[in-house]
Amino acid sequence: xxxxxxxxxxxxxxxxxxxxxxxxxxxxxxxxxxxxxxxxxxxxxxxxxxxxxxxxxxxxxxxxxxxxxxxxxxxxxxxxxxxxxxxxxxxxxxxxxxxxxxxxxxxxxxxxxxxxxxxxxxxxxxxxxxxxxxxxxxxxxxxxxxxxxxxxxxxxxxxxxxxxxxxxxxxxxxxxxxxxxxxxxxxxxxxxxxxxxxxxxxxxxxxxxxxxxxxxxxxxxxxxxxxxxxxxxxxxxxxxxx
Numbered sequence: 001x002x003x004x005x006x007x008x009x010x011x012x013x014x015x016x017x018x019x020x021x022x023x024x025x026x027x028x029x030x031x032x033x034x035x036x037x038x039x040x041x042x043x044x045x046x047x048x049x050x051x052x053x054x055x056x057x058x059x060x061x062x063x064x065x066x067x068x069x070x071x072x073x074x075x076x077x078x079x080x081x082x083x084x085x086x087x088x089x090x091x092x093x094x095x096x097x098x099x100x101x102x103x104x105x106x107x108x109x110x111x112x113x114x115x116x117x118x119x120x121x122x123x124x125x126x127x128x129x130x131x132x133x134x135x136x137x138x139x140x141x142x143x144x145x146x147x148x149x150x151x152x153x154x155x156x157x158x159x160x161x162x163x164x165x166x167x168x169x170x171x172x173x174x175x176x177x178x179x180x181x182x183x184x185x186x187x188x189x190x191x192x193x194x195x196x197x198x199x200x201x202x203x204x205x206x207x208x209x210x211x212x213x214x215x216x217x218x219x220x221x222x223x224x225x226x227x228x229x230x231x232x233x234x235x236x237x238x239x240x241x242x
Contacts, residue, residue: 002162003228005221007169014217021084024092026212028076032069033208037201071110074215075099075143081219082144102146109142109149133164133171140222159225170217178210 018025080095088094099106113135121128134157141159142152160167185206186199226232 005163005166005224005228007166010170010217010220010224011173014213014220017081017084017220018213018216021080021090024090024095025077025080025216026209027092028080028095029070029073029212029215030205030208032066032073033204033211035065037204068107070211071106071139072099072103073211074110074139074218075102075106077212077215078140078143078219078222081216082223085220085223099143102142105142105149105152106139109138109152112149112153113138129168130164133167134160136160136167136171137218137222137225140219144222159222159229163225163228167221170221174210174214174217177213181206181210 076095076099079097079099080090083090083094113132116135117128117132119128120131135153136156137159138152138156141147141155142149145152145155147155182203185203188202
């Protein structure tokens with residue numbers, strides 16, 4: 001029988017890690033969101049007559065870098081999670097150290113996971129959920145084991161086998177939290193009369209926080225799965241970063 005991950009411990013462990021290293025973790029993700037945040041902030045004080053120009057500038061300066069670089073921020077947070085769990089001090093630069101050699105693989109893997117999950121959801125909801133839960137730790141596999149995209153997918157599929165229902169509930173919890181915080185940011189924006197642009201900026205900051213939490217949770221889940229399936233403790237697992 002496959003050992004089961006303790007779902008009830010994943011979120012407390014993740015929130016504890018995030019609160020202890022909030023600066024470098026959130027900063028790594030916010031740095032990717034910052035161009036889009038600044039672009040929205042600029043348009044809140046500068047009136048643009050042509051909506052097409054606004055859309056083009058926002059896409060070029062904000063959305064495109066976010067799409068391309070957000071997987072790297074996830075990888076940086078995953079690295080930071082292992083350093084934290086090992087009891088080391090974690091700075092912003094520590095999260096990003098050594099990721100230059102796998103940046104392209106991280107982007108390819110993230111795009112592939114998104115495409116496969118979307119196709120599965122379009123074909124039928126169940127296959128999409130199976131793919132999403134089966135590849136939930138693909139990025140941590142790639143960051144830690146550094147054995148290519150294909151092997152990262154295979155490892156994620158192996159590690160999550162027997163625990164995909166638990167991972168589904170974890171993903172569901174993240175989704176519910178995202179909906180609550182998203183609605184809360186909209187209500188807060190309306191209450192404080194932030195305006196459309198101001199509300200969008202605030203929503204982007206909230207989304208950056210949710211992305212940070214998702215990356216932390218993925219790192220925690222990966223470590224637990226490695227411990228349960230491979231019998232590897234954190235000290236041995238984290239030597240890849242030495």
